[in-house]
Amino acid sequence: MKDSATPRLELALREHLAPRLREDGFSGSGRIFRRVKDGWVHVVGVQGSRSGGQFAVNLGLQPLSIPHVLGELPDPKKITDSHCEFRRRLSCEGTDQWWLHGSTQESMNTAAQEATSVYVTAGRDLLAAVCGHLSPFDTITPDAFAKSRSAFHGFGSTQVRMALVLARLRLAQGRNADSAAFAEIGLVGVGAAVGLRRELEELAVLP
Numbered sequence: 001m002k003d004s005a006t007p008r009l010e011l012a013l014r015e016h017l018a019p020r021l022r023e024d025g026f027s028g029s030g031r032i033f034r035r036v037k038d039g040w041v042h043v044v045g046v047q048g049s050r051s052g053g054q055f056a057v058n059l060g061l062q063p064l065s066i067p068h069v070l071g072e073l074p075d076p077k078k079i080t081d082s083h084c085e086f087r088r089r090l091s092c093e094g095t096d097q098w099w100l101h102g103s104t105q106e107s108m109n110t111a112a113q114e115a116t117s118v119y120v121t122a123g124r125d126l127l128a129a130v131c132g133h134l135s136p137f138d139t140i141t142p143d144a145f146a147k148s149r150s151a152f153h154g155f156g157s158t159q160v161r162m163a164l165v166l167a168r169l170r171l172a173q174g175r176n177a178d179s180a181a182f183a184e185i186g187l188v189g190v191g192a193a194v195g196l197r198r199e200l201e202e203l204a205v206l207p
Contacts, residue, residue, distance in 0.1 A: 017057075031046040034076060039064055053102070057119065059127070099112075
């Protein structure tokens, strides 16, 4: 890679992370990459620290058949990881991992290489585990979800929000009984969230 007068993390990502992502069907540039697979859009987004000197890699999953967190149907060419209903950080040990770098291009290259290594050794398997015809998002039962969310490999949000999203997903799949059951789980903990309660109540009484 040619030297740049101004060191930039995007150059390091282009050199190291982007080629591995493209091998796996992602497209994009800069700090965000996307692919569509089995009715889902997968998003890999690089988040820099507000104070500088480090970055994290966020993974997002969004069903194309239901709205994203802003209430709109997802555009697979524009959606960001922050808009995905199911999100987690890329890490090698299940922790909130950040990669440190200095102000030189060399240090940014090193950090990008390290993050790419974690994507290759852990991220690929992680995405494979939650996608495809045996995806836990498609196979988990309401009873199993009520007991544990471990099947999602760290993807998700609060139990109420996940129950709502799974209810929406089951409805889109024509599985109305399961949709209602997930909505009932969400109602147990919804509290004073009026908007969520209204939609959960509507889903819970579907025939």
